[in-house]
Amino acid sequence: MNAQIQTTFLCVLFSMVLSAQDTIMPLWPKAIPNQMETSEKEVIEHTDDGIVWITNVQKPTLEVYLPAQRNANGKAVVIFPGGGYYGLAYDWEGTDIAKALNAKGVAGIVVKYRLPGSKSITKNKNVVPLQDAQRAIRLVKSKAAEWNLDSDKIGIMGFSAGGHLASTLGTHYNDQVYNRQDDADDLSARPDFMILIYPVITLGVSSTHTGSRVSLVGENPTEDAVVYLSNEKHVTEATPPTFLLHAMDDDAVPVENTTLFFDALRKHNVPTTMHVYPEGRHGFALALHDDKLKNWTNLLFDWLETLD
Known part of the structure; x- marks a missing residue:
């Protein structure tokens, strides 16, 4: 390989590496709403079972994973861990x-x-996750052509408290919770579909996940604050089609969260699929090592095909 070809090859390779790494983008192009500069630092660590655990998020981002163009079907899912x-x-x-x-x-x-819980958040702590969620889906929609996406096939997915955030977005997408920053904010924040996996739905005491409730609205919230973020109370006929998954023996987030939401969706004639497994407990994610649960993703992909 002569020097010129070698140099060209290295430049192309370096460009490919940069492109592969350039998958993370900030949510907010200007000032981050409800946030001030503090000495607080974002913390990224590993739990005892090897999970990447992030706390004190300071700069919200999107991390983008696109399939190969020949495999892409145009659908996109915005994921809330x-x-x-x-x-x-x-x-x-x-x-x-x-x-x-x-x-x-x-x-x-x-x-x-x-x-x-971040100390850098100045006010309206209960709507800060919703601010980021609305901005996230609008930003993805604004990139639809660039990322080879169908603009009417962009949905959301959330797990546990992330499921609460997803269901909050799916029921509060019209709420104005931040000021416009750019053209992306002119787009609707309504998802085209929702995927809720062992989600927190209600902040009502009898069925809620206590940790999520306290983190979001505090120890002694007002009734209005609880009702606003009890998302089963805000379903309408315009709520997006929804896929629900839970385990009956979930002792962290009671299965009633999913059944409450299913009943509300059914009452308003929203197309809904619900799968409740007798066992699985909480936080199983892909469940790849659980023979009884690991098929759930196939159920999800079958459901996604019905949305075409």
């Missing part, structure tokens, strides 16, 4: 999910969203 609104199980319920979607031709976009 869980973590009780205290942290984010970022790979377990985020990037690994995006890669699994890619294998079926679906784009997966993981949102690193802000958490209400």
Whole structure:
């Protein structure tokens, strides 16, 4: 290989590496709403079982995983990892999910969203995750042509507290919770579909996940604050079609969260599919090592095909 060819090859290779790494983009092009500069630092660590765990999110981002163009079917899923609104199980319920979607031709976009407990958040802590969620889906829609997506096939997916955030977006997409920053904010924040995996839905005491409730609205919230973010109370005929999955023996987020939401969706004639497994507990994600649960992703992909 002569010097000129070698140089060209290295430049192309370097460009490809940069492109592969350039998958993370900031949510907010200007000032981040409801946030001030503090000495607080974002923390990325590994739990005892090896999960990437992020707390004190300071700069919310999108991490974009696109399938090969020949495999792409035009669908995209914006993913909200869980973590009780205290942290984010970022790979377990985020990037690994995006890669699994890619294998079926679906784009997966993981949102690193802000958490209400951060000291840098100045006010309206209960709507800060919704601000990031609305901005995330609008930003993805604005990139539809660039990323080879169908603009009417962009949905959302959330796990546990991330499921609460997804269902909040799916029921509060018209709420104005931040000021316009650019042309992306002129787009609708309504998802085309929702995928809710062992989701927190209600903040009502009897069925809620206590940690998520306290993180989001505090120890002694007003009734209005609880009702606003009890998403079964805000379903309408315009709520997006929804896929629900839960385990009956979930002792962290009671299965009643899913059944409450299913009943509300059915009442308003929203197309809905619900799968409830007798066992599985909480936080199983892809469940690849559970013979009884690992088929759930095939059920999901079958459902996604029905949306065409």
